[in-house]
Amino acid sequence: MTQELATRYPLVMVPGLLGFVRVVVYPYWFGIVSRLRQGGAKVFPVMVSAVNSTEVCGEQLLQQIERILRETGAAKVNLIGHSQGALTSRYAAAKRPDLVASVTSVAGPNHGSELADYLGRSFPLGTVRRRLLNGSMRLMAGLMRLLETGYRGPKLPIDVDASHQSLTTEGVALFNHRCPQGLPETWGGQGEELVNGVRYYSWSGTLQPGRSDRGRNRLDGTNVTCRLFARTFTREVGHCDGMVGRFSSHLGTVIGDDYPLDHFDIVNQTLGLVGKGADPVRLFTEHAERLKAAGL
Ligand code: CA
Numbered sequence: 001m002t003q004e005l006a007t008r009y010p011l012v013m014v015p016g017l018l019g020f021v022r023v024v025v026y027p028y029w030f031g032i033v034s035r036l037r038q039g040g041a042k043v044f045p046v047m048v049s050a051v052n053s054t055e056v057c058g059e060q061l062l063q064q065i066e067r068i069l070r071e072t073g074a075a076k077v078n079l080i081g082h083s084q085g086a087l088t089s090r091y092a093a094a095k096r097p098d099l100v101a102s103v104t105s106v107a108g109p110n111h112g113s114e115l116a117d118y119l120g121r122s123f124p125l126g127t128v129r130r131r132l133l134n135g136s137m138r139l140m141a142g143l144m145r146l147l148e149t150g151y152r153g154p155k156l157p158i159d160v161d162a163s164h165q166s167l168t169t170e171g172v173a174l175f176n177h178r179c180p181q182g183l184p185e186t187w188g189g190q191g192e193e194l195v196n197g198v199r200y201y202s203w204s205g206t207l208q209p210g211r212s213d214r215g216r217n218r219l220d221g222t223n224v225t226c227r228l229f230a231r232t233f234t235r236e237v238g239h240c241d242g243m244v245g246r247f248s249s250h251l252g253t254v255i256g257d258d259y260p261l262d263h264f265d266i267v268n269q270t271l272g273l274v275g276k277g278a279d280p281v282r283l284f285t286e287h288a289e290r291l292k293a294a295g296l
Helices: 030-040 055-072 085-093 114-122 128-147 160-165 169-178 214-219 221-232 280-293
Strands: 009-012 042-047 077-082 102-104 196-206 251-258
Touching: 009 030, 009 055, 009 085, 030 042, 030 214, 055 077, 055 085, 055 221, 077 085, 085 102, 102 280, 114 160, 114 169, 114 221, 128 160, 160 280, 196 280, 251 280
Parallel strands: 009 042, 009 077, 077 102, 102 196, 196 251
Antiparallel strands: none
């Protein structure tokens, strides 16, 4: 085994909404965790509530971090969060910066998701259609809980409305007020890389007609879904990955924000079916090299 990706601190991978470690034999971080491990990195894909507020998920993550530190004897961890997992990671780092070497946001809605805003407008609280939407989310979360084989721990609570509120522009603005570390001061800018001893990084992609919808993505239903979801965007119209806007994803040092990757491609979903010329796994290996070079 080679050691080129052997970071000083373990890599803790934090999933987003409806996240999982492994459904039957299928991993969330498809081809990513295995590739990082081949390079000598210690990698821990963790589980938090599949549908809940960032704060609830963040507290669960802190418990997992403490467990990983006990098991490995490491002093800190590097957190890598996808989608809402980026907010969950930011929460943990804001509360316990002493335990966190870095936070990396991968397609994180760091200024909210316009898709969540649209759902809030179209499915108002207290309506039948909202109850149906919430019911289907609970059903999916329950089904995935049954099929989960990578997480063995207590049953994690589900709260659909709290999760939704944690992803809207308004909800994330409240969260950002309490956890401002690494946020850019201007829309579209970069944030401070080093805050309270924690390094902050981000990357994200955008839908690019002729690239992200070609290649193996022609066979992938999640790409079609992202293209449909992208129609709900008004502020970052034409500049989103289907769920998160390009500038909304900015946190700390922005490694890149226009890779031709939709919101699922960026974690090599589904089954590595991604658009033309895209290599999401390489972004993770390059980042492990970056963390290692920074002594993290
Ligand atoms: Ca895909």
